[in-house]
Amino acid sequence: QVLEDDYLGWRLPDGPGPDVAKPGDRGDHVGIHEQRDGKFYIGAAPIAGRVSGDTLAAIADLAEAAGSDRIRLTPLQKILILDVPSDEVSAVVNGLRALELESSPGEFHRNVMACTGIEYCKLAIVETKATAREVVQSLDRAFPELDVPISVHVNGCPNSCARIQVADIGFKGQLVLDDETGAQVPGFQVHLGGRLGQGEDNDFGRKLRGHKVKADGMPEYIERVTRNYLDTRRQDEPFAHWAFRVDEEALR
Incomplete structure (x- = not known):
């Protein structure tokens, strides 16, 4: 207007x-x-x-x-x-x-995308491409017969060139506190259940208060959440819908 x-x-x-x-x-x-x-x-x-x-x-x-x-x-x-x-x-x-x-x-090979990351971008806070490659290799081994697409978008800073808000699982790069050493290490804030192009059923994802994941823990985290989804999904329920339906504990 x-x-x-x-x-x-x-x-x-x-x-x-x-x-x-x-x-x-x-x-x-x-x-x-x-x-x-x-x-x-x-x-x-x-x-x-x-x-x-x-x-x-x-x-x-x-x-x-x-x-x-x-x-x-x-x-x-x-x-x-x-x-x-x-x-x-x-x-x-x-x-x-x-x-x-x-x-x-494989599904994760097909559905993981990442921004340029700290290797070539002066705005990035963390590495993205190498981290995403580790995610793909680990999860395609863990889920060789996955029957549903789960998109994972990895971004190295808050600018969201990798469009984390519309991914099933989106990661926004930042430094996080290592509980064991007390040092700041590369990590990510997590967005879950982003949806776009689904009529009125669009959403920019769900964030859990205080929930962050260290970069080296990403494959393990995604595997855990994916198994929770496969174990508790309803018939033909997409990941994004499931992520908004379940309790926070299933997403951590």
Whole structure:
């Protein structure tokens, strides 16, 4: 209203709202998908969104060898190779896998994302990419048959470039007190049950008073909460809904 009245002097167009995500529609483009022209695009998940320059060059070579000259990056830190002929799909999938870019990843590999972190960002307080990699490797081993997506977003400071408020489990980087040594160590404040694009059922997540996790305790914490969820969820209940329903003890 202020923008229209004080600055523009005219009303902004009011179009229809965005479509509500359907159950099971992830929107991350991971996997093998047929295009309208009969070719395919292949979406792959880097671990926590980290790729090197050498990896990017190898992806370009892989796409070129398959006859494609189009590569895309997504807001969910995924990589797509477009315009792949059907007889080149297997070669591209295997080539991506050799680069640790899975087109059929485990649930945590697929759903963990992280901001740049202290390695390259002057605003960050803690490391994120290496921590997220440890989370992926530990939890995909612990839950090889996980049947539901659980998103984990790791941010190195309060600015939330990794969008922690809309993740199932979000971590905001900060220094926390080590109870054993009394020293400050890298850690995170925890957000639980963030939801977006679910109609009226949106929320920026639940925070537990005084609840923080040390960085080296993240895999153990997520595993504990995930097991609590799997043991007590209702039929077809998403993690975000469960996180708002249960008592705090199940989330600590």
